Amino acid sequence: MLEPEENPSPRLIVDPPGWLRNRCLVLLATMPLCLAACAGDAPEPAAGPSTETATTEAPTTQTPTTQAPDDIEPDPSPDVVDSPAILTAYLGALDLPAILIDRLADISGCEQQPLDEGMPVVLSHRVDGATLEPSDFAVTTVGGAAMTPTCATLEPATEDDELQTVLLTGPLGSSDDSPAEVAVVGELLAIDGTVLTGIATDTINTFETGPRLVLARLDPAGEQCASLGSSNEIQMTWEGGVTGPRGAEPGPAELAGLTLIDVGGRSHALLGFDDLGDGDNYLVACAPPDIEPATLEARQDTVYDPTNNPNPPTSVGVEGRPSNEITDG
Structure with a gap:
């Protein structure tokens, strides 16, 4: 296949008869019109029915793109613009002695053990108590140990305009390896339906500085x-x-x-x-x-x-x- 392209001269030097040459010239002259007709182009620039049809049908090809409102996410409502977050975590008790266990149990409403910790966590949203479980929270210590509270409760701040503070109690660390991070890892929801899973803080204030x-x-x-x-x-x-x-x-x-x-x-x-x-x-x-x-x-x-x-x-x-x-x- 390379030889004809490399040496096409034998075809060009043939001198055809006059009648054949004239027919070829006619075909060459009419070829642009034939090609235009095959491509659907009008032979004249003047507007005609075919041009109008092409113009009015163009939007039809765009209809699937412009008419898909179900695929467009609505703007967030003013109620849920702010992203959920843990505003603060406060280590209020560490290695609590047995003499104070009853005090913590009275506050949490949960059974407590000696050396338990107590950590109120304030969230940006009011919590749906029906979705609250101790396993929704994970506490990581300075040494990297993963701790799960034995109790997570909205007590004692349970009035309708409160509900933003979750009290975590249980073995959350120790005086030798104190809590360093707390995160929501379970399917915890806010009252307005906001998903709180994934929020975390690595800033834990302590009783040594007092509550802010x-x-x-x-x-x-x-x-x-x-x-x-x-x-x-x-x-x-x-x-x-x-x-x-x-x-x-x-x-x-x-x-x-x-x-x-x-x-x-x-x-x-x-x-x-x-x-x-x-x-x-x-x-x-x-x-x-x-x-x-x-x-x-x-x-x-x-x-x-x-x-x-x-x-x-x-x-x-x-x-x-x-x-x-x-x-x-």
């Missing part, structure tokens, strides 16, 4: 705060359960340790407490009227965790409650 503020949410005043002249109240979320010293109910001394800063930078005293008596990690304080809160500050030694460790100086921005956390009545 995590969240401060602005809510309409309840009956108690309204009776004090307040139109709004501040719900504080702490890393662990907080009270006055040695388990005493928070009172005027603890209230004086809290300061509300408005958007103009001015300081305001809070008017009183509400929602006391449960020993959980939520405190509600009544805001003074006619201010726009920006920051809540707590000075050192304002509140104490269940093993009587005081808080360090701590502050947090005041936020409106997300719409997916507003409860009915």
